[in-house]
Structure formats: structure tokens, C-alpha cells
Amino acid sequence: MSMVLFVAGAFFLLSAMAAFACTNLASLNLSESSGAPGTTIDVTGSAFSTGDSVQPVQIHWGGADGEVLTEVSPDSTGAFETSVTIPEDAEAGFNVLVATQMQEGDDGELSPAYGTPARASFTIGAVNDPAEIANTGGQAAATTPDTGSSTGLIALTAVLALAGIGLFGAGLGLFVRETRRRSVEQPAAVRDR
Structure with missing residues (x-):
């Protein structure tokens, strides 16, 4: 029941955000x-x-x-x-x-x-x-x-963007590694006759 309410609330919130954005x-x-x-x-x-x-x-x-x-x-x-x-x-x-x-x-x-x-x-x-x-x-x-605060803000934004890209890449690499590890064929189980 709580999952249904969560999904309904998320759908309502996303719909409202999309309507406002348009x-x-x-x-x-x-x-x-x-x-x-x-x-x-x-x-x-x-x-x-x-x-x-x-x-x-x-x-x-x-x-x-x-x-x-x-x-x-x-x-x-x-x-x-x-x-x-x-x-x-x-x-x-x-x-x-x-x-x-x-x-x-x-x-x-x-x-x-x-x-x-x-x-x-x-x-x-x-x-x-x-x-x-x-x-x-x-x-x-x-x-x-000019105090250079604009340049500092640009540099901070660039560093945060690179960190985000790095974290995304690391997560993607871990996902691919885990997927490949699980896809290694397991030996066929012996059936009982």
C-alpha cells in the first residue's frame, strides 16, 4: 500500500513539474x-x-x-x-x-x-x-x-562537473564488472532421472 502511495505521489509531483516547465x-x-x-x-x-x-x-x-x-x-x-x-x-x-x-x-x-x-x-x-x-x-x-569571484565560481563548477563525470564512470565500470561476473556461465545442474 505504501509503495502505491509513493508511486502515485512521485507521478503527481513529476507531472506538476513537467506542466510548470512547459x-x-x-x-x-x-x-x-x-x-x-x-x-x-x-x-x-x-x-x-x-x-x-x-x-x-x-x-x-x-x-x-x-x-x-x-x-x-x-x-x-x-x-x-x-x-x-x-x-x-x-x-x-x-x-x-x-x-x-x-x-x-x-x-x-x-x-x-x-x-x-x-x-x-x-x-x-x-x-x-x-x-x-x-x-x-x-x-x-x-x-x-573585479575580485575574480566569477572565475572562482567557474572553476568550482568545472571541478564539480569533472567529479560528477568521474563518479558516473566509476559507477558504470562497477556495474559492467558485476554484470560480466554474473553472466559467466554456470555449470549445468545434473538432473535427477
């Missing part, structure tokens, strides 16, 4: 990934909801509750193209544009449309730009030199 999530793409305040960039989106019960897509600066830069209605395929201007008061560093869309439910309540919000990053100013450091009197308060 869903379309909205995406947001920018024509430029960096620039200065006041820069106008092109924004494209895809896989947004369409229909009578959905509201236009809102492009926010700085987060889902940030300043609304524009509103746009997706076409029948859920895609859109528009332009936005980065706010003049935008601070230097890494920022985010967020596309939200609300949908009216059967009860009349508004909730986020399926697959939203979508995000895209935008950098104000150049990170580690020598001109920016010179303007601060040599103090790089907002920018720091």
Missing part, C-alpha cells in the same frame, strides 16, 4: 543594456496575455512598484514594441525595468496576468569606468575592481 513566461528585451539618464531605448516584449479581461502592459522603472514609464497593449500574439526614456533622476549603477500586466478574474478582482512580471536590467554609467573614478578624486565608492 509554460510560457513573459519576457522583456531592451535595445541597449546601458546608457545615461535621459536615454531613449526600444523595448520589446513577448508572451504577454491578450484578450478582453487583461489590461495594457506597464513598463516600470526600478521595480514592480516603480515609476510607470509607459503603457502598451500587446498584439494578438502577446508581443509588443515601444520606446521608453530612462528617467533623468536615475542613479548610477545597476537598475531594472519591470513589465507588469493585470488581469480581471471571474470575481472581478485584478491579479497579475499569468507569466508576469518580466524583468530586464539596465546599467546607468559604465561600471569601473576610469573617468568616473577620476571624478570622485580617485575614490571608487560606487564601483569596485
